[in-house]
Amino acid sequence: MRGHNPLLAGLAGRCPNCGEGPLFSGFLKVAERCEACGYDLAKADSGDGPVVFVILLAGFPCVFGALFTQFAFDPPIWVTMVIWMPLILILSFGLMRPLKGVLLAAQFANKASEARRDGQD
Numbered sequence: 355m356r357g358h359n360p361l362l363a364g365l366a367g368r369c370p371n372c373g374e375g376p377l378f379s380g381f382l383k384v385a386e387r388c389e390a391c392g393y394d395l396a397k398a399d400s401g402d403g404p405v406v407f408v409i410l411l412a413g414f415p416c417v418f419g420a421l422f423t424q425f426a427f428d429p430p431i432w433v434t435m436v437i438w439m440p441l442i443l444i445l446s447f448g449l450m451r452p453l454k455g456v457l458l459a460a461q462f463a464n465k466a467s468e469a470r471r472d473g474q475d
């Protein structure tokens with residue numbers, strides 16, 4: 355498949371090289387190799403850095419929201435916990451995969467353009 359966007363493929367959890375094969379073999383485990391094109395996905399794995407990034411990204415608005423609710427409405431602390439803790443978890447887990455996919459795809463796109471500069475394409 356030519357002309358696909360590697361970043362969109364990564365966002366959708368697809369191989370950035372062909373946009374066809376699945377990028378993940380587990381929840382956050384990157385597949386060794388693309389089933390569709392055989393691209394070495396393990397080499398492009400961005401590691402666990404994005405996970406920390408996602409937790410910060412999802413955590414900050416939630417912590418601010420929780421603090422705001424606390425000061426504005428002064429609810430009992432368990433109300434804050436019951437509302438915001440699941441939200442933080444859902445947001446974190448919901449964003450982790452697409453974000454990891456995008457970062458991996460960005461790394462892939464970067465390498466691809468470097469290869470082109472070397473005249474290997």
Ligand SMILES: [Zn+2]
Pocket residue numbers: 369370371372373374375388389390391392393
């Ligand atoms: Zn592929």
